[in-house]
Amino acid sequence: MDKRVEPVTKEPAGVTGFLEAPPHVSEWRRFSRVFFSRKIVLFGMVVLIILMFTAIFANLLAPYDPYTPDMSNSLLNPTREHLLGTDIFGRDTLSRLIYGSRTALAVGFISVGIASVIGISLGIVAGYFGGITNAIIMRAIDTLMPFPMIVLALLVAGLLGGGIHNVIVALSIATIPPYTRVTHGLALSIKENDYILAQRSMGSSNMRIMMRHILPNAFPPIIVLMTMMLGSLILAEAGLSFLGIGIEPPGAAWGGMVNDGYKYLQENPVLSFAPGLAIMLVVFAFNMVGDGLRDALDPRLRGLL
Amino acid sequence: MTTFIIRRLLHGLIILVLVSLLIFFAMRLLPGDPLLIYMAQHSQQNLQDLPPEVLEQLRHEFGLDKPLPVQYVNWILGILRGDMGDSFFYGQDVGTLLLQRFPVTVYLGILALIVSSIVGLTAGMLAAIRRGKWVDSIVTPLTYIGVCIPIFWLGILMIYVFGLKLNFLPIAGFTSPFDDFVLSIKQAIMPVICQSIFGVASNARQMRSSVLEVIRQDYIRTAWAKGLRERVVIFKHTMKNSLIPVVTLIGMGVSFIFGGSVLVETVFAIPGIGRLLVTSIFNHDYMVVQGVVLIMAIVVLLVNLIVDISYGSLDPRIRYG
Numbered sequence: 001m002d003k004r005v006e007p008v009t010k011e012p013a014g015v016t017g018f019l020e021a022p023p024h025v026s027e028w029r030r031f032s033r034v035f036f037s038r039k040i041v042l043f044g045m046v047v048l049i050i051l052m053f054t055a056i057f058a059n060l061l062a063p064y065d066p067y068t069p070d071m072s073n074s075l076l077n078p079t080r081e082h083l084l085g086t087d088i089f090g091r092d093t094l095s096r097l098i099y100g101s102r103t104a105l106a107v108g109f110i111s112v113g114i115a116s117v118i119g120i121s122l123g124i125v126a127g128y129f130g131g132i133t134n135a136i137i138m139r140a141i142d143t144l145m146p147f148p149m150i151v152l153a154l155l156v157a158g159l160l161g162g163g164i165h166n167v168i169v170a171l172s173i174a175t176i177p178p179y180t181r182v183t184h185g186l187a188l189s190i191k192e193n194d195y196i197l198a199q200r201s202m203g204s205s206n207m208r209i210m211m212r213h214i215l216p217n218a219f220p221p222i223i224v225l226m227t228m229m230l231g232s233l234i235l236a237e238a239g240l241s242f243l244g245i246g247i248e249p250p251g252a253a254w255g256g257m258v259n260d261g262y263k264y265l266q267e268n269p270v271l272s273f274a275p276g277l278a279i280m281l282v283v284f285a286f287n288m289v290g291d292g293l294r295d296a297l298d299p300r301l302r303g304l305l
Numbered sequence: 306m307t308t309f310i311i312r313r314l315l316h317g318l319i320i321l322v323l324v325s326l327l328i329f330f331a332m333r334l335l336p337g338d339p340l341l342i343y344m345a346q347h348s349q350q351n352l353q354d355l356p357p358e359v360l361e362q363l364r365h366e367f368g369l370d371k372p373l374p375v376q377y378v379n380w381i382l383g384i385l386r387g388d389m390g391d392s393f394f395y396g397q398d399v400g401t402l403l404l405q406r407f408p409v410t411v412y413l414g415i416l417a418l419i420v421s422s423i424v425g426l427t428a429g430m431l432a433a434i435r436r437g438k439w440v441d442s443i444v445t446p447l448t449y450i451g452v453c454i455p456i457f458w459l460g461i462l463m464i465y466v467f468g469l470k471l472n473f474l475p476i477a478g479f480t481s482p483f484d485d486f487v488l489s490i491k492q493a494i495m496p497v498i499c500q501s502i503f504g505v506a507s508n509a510r511q512m513r514s515s516v517l518e519v520i521r522q523d524y525i526r527t528a529w530a531k532g533l534r535e536r537v538v539i540f541k542h543t544m545k546n547s548l549i550p551v552v553t554l555i556g557m558g559v560s561f562i563f564g565g566s567v568l569v570e571t572v573f574a575i576p577g578i579g580r581l582l583v584t585s586i587f588n589h590d591y592m593v594v595q596g597v598v599l600i601m602a603i604v605v606l607l608v609n610l611i612v613d614i615s616y617g618s619l620d621p622r623i624r625y626g
Contacts, residue, residue: 143323146602146609148564151582155598158586159331235455239568242457243583258458262572269465276458283453 035296044288051282055101064092066099067250075267085270087260089250093271096252097278103246103253104282107168107237108230114172116226119179124210124218126180127187134184141180149174149232150239157245164247167240171233182225186218220297227290231283238279254279313613317606324602329377332591380595390592394585399596403578407600409479410570410577414562416497421504422555428505429512430547434539436517444509451506456499456565460572463495477574492573499569504558511554515547522546549616556612563601 036042054061064082070090078085084093126137144152156170190196191214199209238255240246247253254275261272364370371379383390389399432444468476475492482489519525520543528538566579574580578597585593 139319139323142320143327146320146324146560146605147598148560148567148601148605150564150567151598151601154567154583154586155328155331155594158594231453235453238455239457242455242568243571244587255455255457258455258461262461265461265465266469272458272461272465276455276462279455279458280450280453283455284450287449287453 031296035292038292038295040288041292044285044292047281047285048289051101051105051285054098055105058098058102062092062095062098064095066091066095066252075264075271077268078270084274085268087257087268087271088264091250093257093274096257097254097274100252100254100257100275100278101282103164103241103251104234104237104279107164107171108233110168111171111175111233111237112226112229114168115175115229116179116222118172119176120183120215120218120222122176123180123183124187124214127184128191128206128210128214137180138184141177144174144177147174150236153236153240154243154245157240162245162248164251167237167246170240171236174236175229175233178225178229179222182221183218186221187214190214190217220299224290224294224297227286227293231286231290234279234286235283310614313610317610320606321603324606325381325599326377328595328598328602329380330373332595333373384599389596392585392590392593394588394590394593399592402581402593403596403600406576406578406581409575410563410566410579412482413479413493413496413500413569413575413577414559414566416493417500417504417562417565418555418558420497421501421508421558424501425505425508426512426548426551429509429551430516430539430544432509433513433516433520434543441513445513448506448510448513451502452510454502456502457568457572459502460495460499460569463498464572467495477572479573479575479577496569496573496575499572500562500565503561503565504555508551508554508558511551512547515550516543519543519547552612552615556609559608560605563605 068091070086073082073086073090074088076082076086076090082092082094084097086092087096122137122141126134147155152174153167153170156173157166160166160169187210196209196213199213204212237246237253238258241253241255242259244256244259246256257275258272258279261268261270261275265272361370369376380390387400389403391397392399392402395402428444428448432441435441463474464476467473474494475488478492480489480492525538525542528542533542563579566577567583568579569575570577570579571583578600581593582597584590585597
């Protein structure tokens with residue numbers, strides 16, 4: 001993809017003569033070598049790809065309709081027809097699990113999108129302008145900080161009333177602070193660089209400097225944070241839907257399915273266990289991919305890995 | 306040092322005022338009239354038949370007819386006097402309600418903090434000093450799994466295995482250790498495991514990488530070269546220095562425990578502030594939600610303040626200007 005040549009080779013011959021030219025390795029090649037070097041990261045990647053396929057083609061993959069009740073097959077234990085059994089309404093657990101991946105991914109990705117755009121913008125503006133702007137933004141973020149994430153999300157979702165849209169809004173608000181804090185710190189250090197000074201002397205607008213120079217340089221740590229947040233968001237969404245705030249019935253969400261199964265733990269434990277395992281696997285996959293990205297993008301590890 | 310503490314206290318106080326404003330005004334955006342919900346709970350009468358004068362009377366009793374800023378100031382003044390308002394739903398003073406529920410959450414939370422610190426730090430330490438050996442190859446994967454487990458699911462899994470199948474432990478409830486010590490401990494085991502699992506895993510992970518960082522340092526090599534015994538090198542030279550980055554994590558752990566209490570107390574039917582918060586949000590019980598969230602925020606702010614100050618005693622290089 002990005003086949004940039006190391007900048008040293010572009011310098012005049014007289015200068016390069018004194019410096020040892022580093023070996024030509026493209027950024028992308030180095031990135032993919034480090035990223036794919038750990039088997040567990042690869043595993044996470046595979047899980048996520050399968051998950052996305054499952055979510056997209058849920059209607060083709062699910063063996064039964066996840067919403068239609070079939071009271072004659074209520075609370076079946078796993079059989080050949082119903083691989084993971086059925087719930088109290090006789091709905092196939094596997095099918096609901098497959099449809100639940102849509103909820104998990106939709107909530108995860110949309111919330112990360114909203115929270116990161118707002119959080120990153122606030123962080124860059126606060127760090128770049130400093131002074132009173134910085135004080136106002138960072139105090140506002142500090143105000144959100146003492147709330148545990150799920151409590152904040154519960155509060156907002158409770159205020160707005162349940163439903164998947166409100167859960168997305170709630171989780172987005174609850175996860176803004178980490179983006180702002182990380183970006184704020186990065187913007188503070190990036191703006192001290194000489195290339196920012198050069199841009200200013202050339203008369204670039206603040207907007208251009210923030211968008212074209214600070215944002216791209218802050219991006220690697222942010223993309224790692226976003227990946228890690230996806231895992232936390234899926235856990236938090238599961239927690240909220242376990243408490244009964246989230247997608248309205250008969251919609252399928254993994255956390256809600258754990259709660260449904262909790263009532264019939266004696267009769268059909270799989271009903272509760274299976275969605276929990278799915279949550280764990282997906283969160284694990286996101287964390288591993290995040291770890292791999294961090295190793296591959298961290299400039300301090302350049303040359304070590 | 307004193308100026309630093311005073312400055313941090315002032316900063317904390319400002320945040321606290323902002324937090325209280327946020328909670329108060331956010332709660333007023335709540336859709337649904339709490340008074341109607343209250344009436345539905347407490348009177349047999351059909352709500353439609355209720356004369357408006359009665360509603361006005363109740364509104365006046367709860368102080369809901371005054372303008373919002375006045376309500377806010379009254380709320381704050383009340384808290385300072387020790388009166389946190391009345392719960393619409395429980396028909397009780399919020400202060401009394403919190404006094405019953407808060408110690409339960411704190412008791413389980415402190416147990417969970419102790420477990421996550423002791424187990425997490427020991428595991429991380431062992432994994433680091435025996436890097437690549439069997440301890441490490443057990444601990445490290447577990448730390449990765451520990452941060453992914455949905456704790457409510459873990460609770461249900463344990464209820465199924467230890468409660469329903471093996472009949473080892475009671476499946477739910479809470480008993481004060483002063484009433485029945487054995488039963489109390491038995492009932493606390495599963496909730497405390499759920500509450501501490503995330504902390505154990507993240508503490509172990511942080512401790513492992515922190516110790517690995519410290520044992521590369523020159524002063525550790527010097528300690529070995531002096532011929533000091535392993536015990537001394539590990540406990541005196543390595544451990545204290547490795548703890549510095551971990552302490553922040555323990556401060557954050559309090560926040561996680563409050564967050565977890567919402568889920569764990571629901572699973573195990575424990576009468577703490579976590580479950581109180583959930584039921585009060587569903588009941589639109591303004592005063593209780595405000596009180597619970599405010600108390601959580603105060604504790605988190607205080608703990609973080611203590612963590613910030615305690616850096617100084619752990620790391621003498623840190624000076625407060």
